[in-house]
Amino acid sequence: MPAIASEIATLLDSGNAVTVSADSYRARHTGNTPPAAGASTTATRSWKPWFPVIDYDRCTNCMQCLSFCLFDVYNVDENSLIQVRNQENCKTNCPACSRVCPEVAIMFPKYSGSPINGEPVNASDLSREKMKVNVSSLLGGDIYSTLRNRSDQAKSRFSTERSADKALAERKRCLDKLQRDGFIPAEVLAEIDLTNLPSPEEIQRRAAAASAKAQAALAANAAK
Amino acid sequence: MQSLLKKPQNPKYSQRMSHTLYCRCAYAQVISGPVKNARLEQLCASGEEFEAVPDLCEMAATRDPRLAELARRDDLRIIACHPRAVKGLFTQAGCPLPPTAEIVNMHESPSAS
Numbered sequence: 001m002p003a004i005a006s007e008i009a010t011l012l013d014s015g016n017a018v019t020v021s022a023d024s025y026r027a028r029h030t031g032n033t034p035p036a037a038g039a040s041t042t043a044t045r046s047w048k049p050w051f052p053v054i055d056y057d058r059c060t061n062c063m064q065c066l067s068f069c070l071f072d073v074y075n076v077d078e079n080s081l082i083q084v085r086n087q088e089n090c091k092t093n094c095p096a097c098s099r100v101c102p103e104v105a106i107m108f109p110k111y112s113g114s115p116i117n118g119e120p121v122n123a124s125d126l127s128r129e130k131m132k133v134n135v136s137s138l139l140g141g142d143i144y145s146t147l148r149n150r151s152d153q154a155k156s157r158f159s160t161e162r163s164a165d166k167a168l169a170e171r172k173r174c175l176d177k178l179q180r181d182g183f184i185p186a187e188v189l190a191e192i193d194l195t196n197l198p199s200p201e202e203i204q205r206r207a208a209a210a211s212a213k214a215q216a217a218l219a220a221n222a223a224k
Numbered sequence: 225m226q227s228l229l230k231k232p233q234n235p236k237y238s239q240r241m242s243h244t245l246y247c248r249c250a251y252a253q254v255i256s257g258p259v260k261n262a263r264l265e266q267l268c269a270s271g272e273e274f275e276a277v278p279d280l281c282e283m284a285a286t287r288d289p290r291l292a293e294l295a296r297r298d299d300l301r302i303i304a305c306h307p308r309a310v311k312g313l314f315t316q317a318g319c320p321l322p323p324t325a326e327i328v329n330m331h332e333s334p335s336a337s
């Protein structure tokens with residue numbers, strides 16, 4: 001690689017934006033953490049920019065993503081239009097919400113597979129949407145009632161059996177099942193801190209909050 | 225921190241036709257190193273003025289004001305990834321790209337496969 005290109009590449013890889021003119025270049029550090037001497041690029045960042053990006057040419061504002069995400073990544077604007085708001089809450093490398101979007105409108109540009117990475121959506125991608133029905137039936141047809149049931153079962157289980165080890169084993173079993181069914185990528189599962197998952201009650205609370213937000217937005221849109 | 229380094233004059237320097245933005249996709253291996261390097265070398269060798277950023281995704285997430293400035297141009301050429309994703313990033317950052325913006329998809333570079 002020629003020296004100049006190599007210097008610019010090094011600057012970019014350590015978080016600098018570079019403006020190149022005919023005879024000089026100027027670098028400006030942009031990353032939110034300064035690069036540590038000798039550290040590799042990825043090691044210098046506290047957050048990999050991983051978050052959903054909505055293709056508004058496809059989105060029908062159905063609010064499924066808002067209802068689905070328990071981490072408050074989605075919200076609506078003052079016109080009740082779906083928005084991605086809290087990008088940093090998104091679970092790195094998890095594209096699960098893209099799989100609940102019936103319009104294939106949710107992209108993760110840093111995902112490896114098509115069309116989630118932003119490649120054009122083709123007919124077979126759309127027919128794969130039927131898979132989402134399966135995803136939903138996997139969760140009992142209605143994600144919320146499933147979460148609620150799971151929560152109720154978990155509550156009674158936890159009230160009779162206080163063993164943290166058993167609770168952890170149960171969570172592992174549930175997550176393994178979701179992963180086997182292709183719902184959560186294996187690499188994401190590997191990264192999840194199983195000892196630090198939200199409690200069933202917390203999951204239920206988040207699900208109810210997300211659902212209420214989605215319902216309110218849908219009602220506002222219907223009234224337009 | 226600002227630094228100004230001298231770049232040798234390129235005899236092939238030609239009249240700039242567009243404002244080029246090169247995305248390094250620095251925080252993921254979405255686009256292979258050789259493909260990104262080949263594009264960067266091409267740009268450097270062209271003598272054309274250009275702007276290079278570590279990661280457009282990060283700029284969109286932080287709503288970097290530079291994105292809005294770029295989106296106001298009608299001569300913008302972006303070298304990054306899939307056009308649908310790049311357009312979505314600008315829209316999500318509150319500054320939709322003009323229809324004149326050209327997006328060069330590094331996934332489609334001959335050596336990308």
Ligand code: SF4
Nearest residue numbers: 059060062063065101
């Ligand atoms: S699920 Fe898809 S179509 Fe529905 S609001 Fe979300 S992005 Fe839009």
Ligand code: SF4
Nearest residue numbers: 109247249280281305
């Ligand atoms: S816009 Fe595309 S090429 Fe640029 S950082 Fe995001 S995923 Fe990578």
